[in-house]
Amino acid sequence: MYDVKYEVRILTGNETAAYAAMNSEVRVVAAYPITPATPVVETISRLVEDGKMRAKFIMVESEHSAMAACIGASAAGSRTFTATSSHGLAYMHEMLHWAANARTPIVMAVANRAIGPGWNIWADLGDSLSQRDTGWMQLYCSHNQEIYDTIAMAYRLAENKRILLPAMVCYDGFTLSHTSMPVELTEFVDFLPDYEPVWMLDTEKPFTHGNILPPEEFAELRHNIQKSHDRALRLMEKIEEEFYEIYRRRTPLILEEYKVEDAEKVIVTMGAIGSEAKVAADSLREKKVKVGVVRLKSFRPFPEKHVKKLLEDKKVFVFDRAISPGSGGQLYQELKAALSSTPVKRLSPRVVGIGGIDVTKRTFEKALFERKIWVKEVVS
Amino acid sequence: MKISEMEREEYVLPGNTACHGCPSTVALRTVLKALDGNAVLVIPACCTSVYMGPFPNSAIKVPVFNTAFASAAATASGIKASFELQGRDTEVVVWAGDGGTYDIGLQALSGAAERGEDIIFICYNNEMYSNTGVQRSGATPYGAWTTTTWKGKREHKKDVSELMLAHGIPYVATASIGYLRDLYEKVRTAKQIRGFRYIEILAPCPPGWRFPMDKTIQMGKLAVESGMWVLFESVRGRLRFTGISKSIAEGRRKMKNLEEYLLAQGRFSHLKPEDVEEIRRFVLKKWERLAMFVEGEVDAAVAKFYV
Numbered sequence: 001m002y003d004v005k006y007e008v009r010i011l012t013g014n015e016t017a018a019y020a021a022m023n024s025e026v027r028v029v030a031a032y033p034i035t036p037a038t039p040v041v042e043t044i045s046r047l048v049e050d051g052k053m054r055a056k057f058i059m060v061e062s063e064h065s066a067m068a069a070c071i072g073a074s075a076a077g078s079r080t081f082t083a084t085s086s087h088g089l090a091y092m093h094e095m096l097h098w099a100a101n102a103r104t105p106i107v108m109a110v111a112n113r114a115i116g117p118g119w120n121i122w123a124d125l126g127d128s129l130s131q132r133d134t135g136w137m138q139l140y141c142s143h144n145q146e147i148y149d150t151i152a153m154a155y156r157l158a159e160n161k162r163i164l165l166p167a168m169v170c171y172d173g174f175t176l177s178h179t180s181m182p183v184e185l186t187e188f189v190d191f192l193p194d195y196e197p198v199w200m201l202d203t204e205k206p207f208t209h210g211n212i213l214p215p216e217e218f219a220e221l222r223h224n225i226q227k228s229h230d231r232a233l234r235l236m237e238k239i240e241e242e243f244y245e246i247y248r249r250r251t252p253l254i255l256e257e258y259k260v261e262d263a264e265k266v267i268v269t270m271g272a273i274g275s276e277a278k279v280a281a282d283s284l285r286e287k288k289v290k291v292g293v294v295r296l297k298s299f300r301p302f303p304e305k306h307v308k309k310l311l312e313d314k315k316v317f318v319f320d321r322a323i324s325p326g327s328g329g330q331l332y333q334e335l336k337a338a339l340s341s342t343p344v345k346r347l348s349p350r351v352v353g354i355g356g357i358d359v360t361k362r363t364f365e366k367a368l369f370e371r372k373i374w375v376k377e378v379v380s
Numbered sequence: 381m382k383i384s385e386m387e388r389e390e391y392v393l394p395g396n397t398a399c400h401g402c403p404s405t406v407a408l409r410t411v412l413k414a415l416d417g418n419a420v421l422v423i424p425a426c427c428t429s430v431y432m433g434p435f436p437n438s439a440i441k442v443p444v445f446n447t448a449f450a451s452a453a454a455t456a457s458g459i460k461a462s463f464e465l466q467g468r469d470t471e472v473v474v475w476a477g478d479g480g481t482y483d484i485g486l487q488a489l490s491g492a493a494e495r496g497e498d499i500i501f502i503c504y505n506n507e508m509y510s511n512t513g514v515q516r517s518g519a520t521p522y523g524a525w526t527t528t529t530w531k532g533k534r535e536h537k538k539d540v541s542e543l544m545l546a547h548g549i550p551y552v553a554t555a556s557i558g559y560l561r562d563l564y565e566k567v568r569t570a571k572q573i574r575g576f577r578y579i580e581i582l583a584p585c586p587p588g589w590r591f592p593m594d595k596t597i598q599m600g601k602l603a604v605e606s607g608m609w610v611l612f613e614s615v616r617g618r619l620r621f622t623g624i625s626k627s628i629a630e631g632r633r634k635m636k637n638l639e640e641y642l643l644a645q646g647r648f649s650h651l652k653p654e655d656v657e658e659i660r661r662f663v664l665k666k667w668e669r670l671a672m673f674v675e676g677e678v679d680a681a682v683a684k685f686y687v
Contacts, residue, residue: 028461030454056461060454061491068451068488072422072458075445078465080458094448201420201443201459203470208438210446217435 002246006186013176016144016183017109018043020151022053023188027078030058030069035121036173037111040083063088067095074104077200086113086127099166100135105158106166113173114355122356123172126322129330135225137167138300140270144181147171149251152188156239161198163228172272190246229301254303256295263292269319270296273359280364304338315346321353387413396439398431401593403557403583404504410560414567419471424452426477427511450484452476453492456499478505482518482540493547493576500577506585514588523655525647536662544578551577553613558600562623582609590646606641619673
C-alpha cells in the first residue's frame with residue numbers, strides 16, 4: 001500500500017494547475033499573462049518567490065517567447081511548464097510546432113477561450129482545437145481535481161523515452177479556471193520520478209539540434225511523431241491504472257464513459273460540459289430516455305479504436321464547443337472519420353457553448369430532441 | 381594581444397557550406413575561440429542555419445540549438461535558466477543575423493535585455509536578408525540596392541547597438557570583420573561580465589553587397605576607415621571608441637573618403653552625389669551622437685570627424 005500524503009484545499013482551476021506544476025517538481029516556468037490563464041502565472045510567481053517551488057520563473061515579453069524559452073529550458077534538461085489561453089496560444093503557434101518536432105516534453109495548461117475579434121474572454125475550445133495538427137498531445141479536463149491529476153499524468157506520458165512529445169492540459173476558461181472546488185493535493189513522489197532527459201545540450205557531448213533535415217529524414221521525423229502518438233494511447237491505459245493504484249482516484253486519460261452500455265442515445269463531448277452532460281443523462285433517464293455519455297479526454301492522440309468499440313451501433317450526438325467554419329465541429333469531424341462504418345444518419349452534430357454561452361442540462365435535452373445543429377442561447 | 385596568443389582549437393570546421401568569402405564563418409571562428417568552446421550556440425534562421433551543414437553532420441563543434449526566427453533571445457533565456465538551476469556555468473550565446481536581431485527578433489532581444497538575462501547576444505550584421513537572397517532589412521543603409529529596393533533603399537538604417545545602450549545593459553560593443561583581434565578581445569571582455577551582453581559585428585557579404593569574394597576583410601576595414609561603421613565598447617555604461625574609430629574620434633586620423641567605401645560595392649553603384657551627401661550627413665550625426673556618450677575623451681561640439 002502507498003502511504004500518500006495529501007491535503008484538501010478549495011482551489012480554482014488555475015490555482016490547481018499551478019499547484020500541480022509545483023508538486024510535479026517543475027524546474028523552469030516561462031509565461032506571459034492572458035485572461036483567463038493569468039492566475040496560473042501569478043500563483044506560480046508567488047510560490048517561487050516564497051521559496052515553496054524550487055524553479056526559475058521567467059516572465060517573458062510574449063507567448064511566442066514563452067514557448068521558445070520553455071523549449072530552450074527543456075532542451076537544456078529541465079522539466080518545464082507554462083500556461084496560456086486563446087490569443088496567447090495562437091501567438092505561440094509556430095513554437096508549438098517547434099516544441100513537437102524538437103521532441104521537448106513540455107506540459108502546458110490551456111484555459112480554453114474564444115479568439116477575437118470581437119474580444120471574447122469566455123470558454124470555447126476553438127483555441128486549442130485549432131492547434132490540433134502541431135504534434136502536441138491534447139487532454140481536456142472536466143473538473144479541477146482532474147486538472148491536478150492530469151498535469152502529473154501528462155508529464156509521465158510526455159517524458160516517456162518512447163514518446164517525448166509535449167502535452168496540453170486544457171480546461172474551459174472561467175467555467176473551470178475561475179471556479180473553486182475541493183482538490184486533493186497529493187504529492188507525486190511515488191508516481192512521477194525525477195526528470196531524466198533522454199538528450200540535452202551539453203558542452204561535454206556537443207551536437208547540433210535542428211539543422212537542415214533532408215526530405216527522407218524529415219519524413220522519418222514526422223512518422224516517428226505519429227508512432228509516438230500511437231504508443232501514447234497504449235501507455236495512457238497503464239498510467240491510468242498506476243495512478244489509481246497509488247491515489248485511488250479514477251482519472252481517465254483516454255475517455256470517460258457514463259451509462260453507455262444500455263443507452264439508446266449517446267452524447268459525445270469534451271471538457272467541462274462533459275460533466276453537465278452526465279447530469280442531463282440522469283435527468284433524461286428519469287423520463288425513461290436511455291441516454292449515455294462519452295466524454296473524450298484525449299483528443300490528440302485520437303482514440304479511434306476506443307470510440308469505435310463504444311459507439312459503433314449507437315445513435316450518437318456529438319456536442320462541439322468549437323467550430324471549424326467551412327466544415328463543422330472538430331470533434332464531429334473526427335468521429336465521423338472514426339465511425340465511417342456507421343450510417344451517417346446515426347451521427348448528429350451539435351454546436352453549443354460557443355463564445356462562452358452557458359451549457360446547461362436543458363441545453364442537452366433540447367438539442368437531443370430538436371433537429372437544429374446550433375444552440376445559440378442559454379437554455380434554462 | 382598577438383594572433384599567436386589566440387586559442388588554437390578550431391570550433392568551425394572546414395567543409396561547411398558557406399559561400400566563398402563569407403564573413404560569418406570568420407567571425408564565428410573568432411568568437412568561439414575567444415569563448416574557449418565553452419558555449420552553447422542558439423541560432424535563429426540565418427545563413428549559419430544553412431552553412432552549419434545538413435543533418436546528421438555539423439560544421440560547428442560546440443552544442444548548437446536551432447530556433448525559430450523571432451525567438452533566439454527567448455530560447456537562450458530558457459536554456460540559461462535551466463543551466464543556472466543545474467549549476468552549470470556554460471555560456472549561452474545567441475548567434476543571429478540582422479534580420480533575427482533588428483527586425484523579427486527585436487522583441488525577444490529587447491525583452492531578454494530588459495530582464496537582464498545572463499547571455500551574450502551576437503549579431504553578425506550583413507545589412508540585409510542574405511539567406512533568402514538579398515532583401516532589405518532594418519539594418520540596410522540608405523541607398524543600398526536589394527531585391528526589395530531595386531532603386532536603392534529610401535530610408536536610413538536603425539542602430540540596434542545604440543538601442544542596446546539605451547537598455548542600460550552591462551556590455552555593448554561593435555566590431556568589424558576587418559579587425560579580428562579587436563573582436564576576440566571584446567568577446568573576452570564580455571565573458572568576464574555577468575548579465576546581458578550585446579556584440580554587433582559588421583559582416584560584409586560579397587554576393588549581397590556585390591564585391592569580389594577575396595575582399596571581405598578589406599571591406600570590413602574600409603567600413604571603419606571611412607567612418608561608416610564605428611567601433612566602440614561600453615562597459616557598464618562607460619563608452620569608449622576602439623581601434624581606428626578611437627584614432628578618428630581623437631583627431632589622430634582622418635576618415636577615408638566615404639565614396640571609396642560606397643563605390644567599391646555594386647549595391648551602391650547607382651548612387652547620385654546627393655545620395656552620398658545624404659549618407660554622409662547621417663554618418664556624421666551618428667558620430668556626434670556616440671561622442672556624447674563618451675566622457676572627457678571627445679567633445680561632440682568641436683569634433684571634426686571629416687576631412
